[in-house]
Amino acid sequence: MKTTPYFEQKLLDRPEISREWCERVIVDPLKMVIQPNGRISRWAIIPEHGDRVLRVITLEDGETLHNAYFDRNFRSRLQRGLEP
DSSP, X not given: OOBOHXXXXXXXXXXXXXXXXXXXXXXXXXXXXXXXXXXEEEEEEXXXXXXXXXXXXXXXXXXXXXXXXXXXTXXXXXXXXXXX
């Protein structure tokens, strides 16, 4: 799995997020959106962490991890019909 230095720092800042979960989000996302800057956002539910939604952002190549965090507003935005 390829990563950016930024991702490595964020993982240190967020020890509750596992690399395995990030890989799972990339392989089997609940939703995927290409951002205006070309990066790709993917979301998936992580049952092992209380069914929270993990957002993983990759570079334009779709495989280099750039950021990952739990997106606490994902479900409410979907319910309101808004893009995440």
